[in-house]
Amino acid sequence: IEGASFLFLNEYELALAIQKTGWSDAEILDRVEVRIVTLGSDGAKVEARGKETIFVGVPKEKARVDPTGVGDSFRSGFIAGLAANLSHERCAQLGSMLATYVIETKGTQEYHFTRAEFLTRFESAYGAVAAKEISDHLGRFGFDASL
Template identity: 55%
Template sequence: MKIVVTGSIATDHLMHFKGRFAEQLLPDQLHQVSLSFLVDRLVIRRGGVAANIAFGMGVLGERPILLGAVGPDFDDYRAWLTKHGVDCESVQVFENLHTARFNCTTDDDMAQIASFYTGAMAEGRNISLQPTVDRLDGVDLVMIGAHDPEGMLRNTRECKEAGIPRAADFSQQIALMDGEQLRELAEGAAYLLTNDYEKNLFEQKTGWSESDVLDHVGIRVTTLGERGVEITGRDVERVHVPIAREVRKVDPTGVGDGFRAGFFAGLSWGLSLERAAQVGSMLATLVIETDGPQEYVVDRAEFVKRLGEAYGDTAASEVAEHLA
């Protein structure tokens, strides 16, 4: 499958707070909160939801097409992604802006407080999908991930006009968008992806009930943290896939992106929704075991072995046929 991945491309500044945010937040003082957390670790990693997803698909042997906006500081990052199987020909450079930057602090409970500098990502609204479609002589799916809201809407409209299937994945931008925008992004999507919190916020903002949503999208995928992932749809039986247990927890940044990479790689291989979600869950586990969203390595034998331990020998053998 020719899958275009749109969304943020960013540098991640990841820090660790030795303590619990919950112990520092006073419920009756949130209106005047003023806190500074002394962190004991800083690492700088490549990130951004679109780049993370494209990287994950690339290391699984796919050839995803990355579409997004970056600054002139992207050269090393481009080389990294290209080395790992990502088509970066549709990434546009804006010379007067820095590539977007994600600053995130994680506590001992794996809770996170973050801020995001948009930088070049704000130019996403000026990037058309059509030149990429023309270059590739058509595409099979466009993943519309979180970046500039106007850019997300533009890409959605282009997909609708061209009849290209799409996956709607608002992620962090759901907080900035109103009900009308969210309904437009979701309407007619082949896939709608959220985590559990975003699912509830989406329903609240759109005014759609859980059953209403399934009248507007093909398949709904909801990640549930340690409870795994749930998949529902108008014409599919409800599927629940538990997590693939990690051997250690290092950093949760990019775990959801890892799931999406594995899930859509699995679908590209022709696997069932359940099996694709198992691939996604296994890849997400590799992410949480690693310091940074693109620092993990997929060893084919080890990946298949751990997948079998989590989901059984049949799952392992089916995936082994496709894993590069």
Template identity: 50%
Template sequence: MSLLITGSIATDHLMSFPGQFSDSLVVDQLDKLSVSFLVEDLEVRRGGCAANICFGLGNLGLRPVLVGAVGEDFAEYRSWLERHLVDCDSVHVSETRHTARFVCTTDTAMAQIASFYAGAMSESREIELKPIVDRVGAPDYVLIGPDDPAGMLRHTEECRQRGYQFVADPSQQLAFGDGDLIRQLIDGAHILVSNEYEASMITQKTGWTRDDVLDRVGTWVITLGAQGVAIESRKADRITVAAVPEIRKVEPTGVGDAFRAGFLAALTWGLDHERAAQLGCLLAVYVVEQVGTQEYVLSRAEFVRRLESAYGPDAVADIEPHLATFRP
């Protein structure tokens, strides 16, 4: 069994603005918007939703399969991921385009202004999942993360046709997708993952009510930022899990990807949704405490201590035995 993680693979260019964007915006002049922010620093980091999720899974001792498209400039990044237990043998390498770029500025209120250059990501539509499954075995889940829309549609339809359980995680593509695209991406998902704002966008753009969505997916996982996460299903009571208190709040980019890694790892280990959400929240807090989506280093003893502090000894009893392959 395996985890196939499809989606973006990118380099992040992260900047910090020492004020608040809202102080520079004139609400009734937004149609003439032309502003520039003087930032204090620039960090160039590895990123991309699929790569971030795989990094988190690898740190928890799993060996996820990364599925996406990159440029020939990916060699160093590939070595980094492989050192963190990520299977990169199914990554498509473009002969003409660079690896995608994410450029993001964060202000002191943690608001963000970002741009994304797709580059080689547009070739993910050329990737078929079955040869990958033939190589690594039947997947526990295929996570279909934000990517080239045509590639996302292809992967989703192939999962439905071949009976692969898939996790719908359209994320950033919800802003650009119309209702028809979004309906196709989430219908039949075993799990749908979104944040609270994206949840509202899904119902608004699809024309579906919350109950309509739950009729079409097995479980809806809705991250709530500092309030934690809620899990909804037509067949079970709503579950809410509080966030893990952060030691310091530095940079939120990639927090959701780390949550997904922890959540998927727990499901792969056979744990229930509550434990999965707790593990996801714990891994996520490590990301917000520093700049960069793949810069955290886990200590098993500290990880277990924070787990117990946040969720109690029962959570430790259920989760700790699965950390045998924990990667420091």
């Protein structure tokens, strides 16, 4: 944990880290640059020392089929956003959108969408400004046409 640039945890893992290290919630945050905690159906929060906490909600699900791989897909979307130099808020939104596609399908990589479908759902969840900010980067993520 000490010195990590980004620490990704879910609520259970955060509680376990507090228990196992003996550090408080604040002490764990003090040891990393950015901490991202996924909150299940409540979304995610992004925390950094001395900065306001960012809360990102979860896009509306069409169905809840299989939670396997949801955390991994959230992280992959977040990290893809980092690679594109997007804000932490946009990174968390990308991760949440991708995680929503994963939970709607059986299996971790069985989801399919087009670039247009992704952007439409993203805009519906997070607004036109957010969708515009990510749209130019989708090609670099492999979202060119149909996935």
